Amino acid sequence: MIRQAVTLPPSWANAQIGPVVTDSREVTPGSLFVALTGERTDGHRFLADVVTRGAAAALVSPEKLTALASNLDTVARPWRLIEPAQAQTLATVPPDACLLIAVDDPLFALQRVAVYHRQMFTPTVIGITGSVGKTSTKEVVAAVCSRRLRTLKSQRSFNSEVTLPATLLGLTADHQVAVLEMGMWAAGEIRFLATLARPQIGIVTNVGPSHLERLGSIEAIANAKAELPESLPADGWCILNADDHRVAAMASRTAARVLTYGYAPNADVRLLDVVSHGLYGIELTVGYEGQSHRLTTPLIGRHHAYTALAAIAAGLVLGLDWDAIAEGLREPGEQLRLRIVPGQHGTTIIDDTYNAAPLSTIAALQVLAETKGRRIAVLGEMLELGAASVEGHQQVGAAAATMADVLVAVGRQAHTMAEAARSAGMPAEQILVCDNNEAAINLLNRYIQPGDHLLIKGSRGVQMETIVAALQATTRNDTGEIA
Structure with missing residues (x-):
């Protein structure tokens, strides 16, 4: 099938569309809604509500509309179905209309748009994965980066084939760094997410039995997490937890330069001491290149020393000074896990x-x-x-x-x-x-x-x-x- 472009009238030329949402309850004026089909429900059922809430556009599957979105005709706000397979013009479409853009597969279309959008910009992308601690690490890494660099980060735990593309579409020319969480449901998913985001820096926090029911063995989980190091370019950086032997072994599976962190004597960013102040945070002494640095963070629990070390390592490979790193650790943003x-x-x-x-x-x-x-x-x-x-x-x-x-x-x-x-x-x-x-x-x-x-x-x-x-x-x- 030959696909033809939709002709936009001048009134639509500078239209701003975003953010991207897949939950109709999160639609706000100007949103792009992606109508996904899931095991329990189908986003096409809620298109009338999406239009009413003010979405600028929605990616839809045309064959679903008749069966699932027949109530669209009762909506007061104007809307138009746009089929790129046909030559069309929007000259007669009101500027306040919601565009229902017909695509073969809304999720695939979202991912393709995200790839195109990602290619328009040149931020340093940091991908983070691991069995536990991904979101906390993402928050603290982003806090450190944002001390000196304009930083985009994944919202909440946006780490899937659906939510990571939505985060990528938030990139602008102003962003110097993007900190993205990468989760997995099955083998191959992290590799796929890396093809979308093209990270230059990868962080692996640990390998544990989370998802063991689906992947079958710890070794299979480690192989799935190793897809991030394997996807990094030779001029990139792979940041690994030296105290997790499965993670440390990933150094041999990446073309990127490697920086390790942990208690281990051979760790590049080494934890020399950690003092817990209970619910008031932790204080840690970190050794790097022959010098020690004392830092504090309100993150609760000794285990968050690893979170801090990963963020320190990310700051170092980005060329940040220790003052910036210390500032980021003192104000680590949202602590979603606790x-x-x-x-x-x-x-x-x-x-x-x-x-x-x-x-x-x-x-x-x-x-x-x-x-x-x-x-x-x-x-x-x-x-x-x-x-x-x-x-x-x-x-x-x-x-x-x-x-x-x-x-x-x-x-x-x-x-x-x-x-x-x-x-x-x-x-x-x-x-x-x-x-x-x-x-x-x-x-x-x-x-x-x-x-x-x-x-x-x-x-x-x-x-x-x-x-x-x-x-x-x-x-x-x-x-x-x-x-």
Whole structure:
């Protein structure tokens, strides 16, 4: 089929379209909506709402419109279906109309547009992957870069074949650096994301059992993460965690120059010392090229020393001075993985409900261990561990026995965690088992006391944030303090 260009009238020549969204609820005036077909729903069903909300345009599949978007005829705002396969003019289309642009595959079209847009600019692109810590690392790397360089970063955890192209479309000529998170659902996905973004710098944080259920083995996960180092150019940089032997081995799988970080004596950016100040952050001493540097960050938990080291390494390969790096670490932006919120009855909640794996849960327990008062670990199921599920929950239960005063185990693997905690020496009366989140809420409402610290953590799919919402302080007393 010969595709012909759509002729734009002068009134459309300078039209601004963006941001790109795939959720109709996030459409704002001027947005580009991409109507995706998923397992549970189809974006074409919501086109009437998209037009009403003010989207400038939408990428649509024409064969879906009749079946799924028949209610478009009831929308008051004008819209037009544009088919690039035919010669068309927009001269008669009102400037305030929504353009429904017909494409064979909306997702593929979005990716092609993102590739074209990426090629128009020359920022240094930093890709970040790993089993845990991608989003926190992305935030801190972007904070360091933005001290001296105009920086674009992925929003939230935009790290997929859908959301990474949307981030790329936010690039402008002003951006000097783009910091992009790269996740994976299957082997080959990170390599595909790298073809879209063309990173010159790659960071691999670690390799763990997350996604083991889908990929089958730790080795398969390591191979999938290694797709980022393998995609880097020879004049680029590969930044690797020297303390994770699977990550360190990726040095042999990249053409790029390698910079390592960690505790290991052979690490290029070496952690010499870390001091935790509990919920007030950490202080670390870092050695590089024969000199040591003392830095502080409000990131909570000793495990975030790795987050800071990765950001330091990124700053160094970009040529930033240590003052800029220190400034970025002191103001690391959003800490999406862990929040400190006031709880009911004078308690403090450590909200780490975004996701969970054995490594990140044990790290969160270490944060809880450094708090005062009674320490309560409210732990839900860790999903996608496959054959390692029982062992992973046993590891977490045993760790809770040494770092918490009380374990509240929630969900299908609660008994596995509870038995491991009991075997590790935690008294039976300090181990509480709940079948679901509602039962945990009811129990904790009766159980918590002033001064308690509660760590609440579980995989995204088990929605532990509902427990946080139920226990969070929402009222203020006469003095204006949260109660």
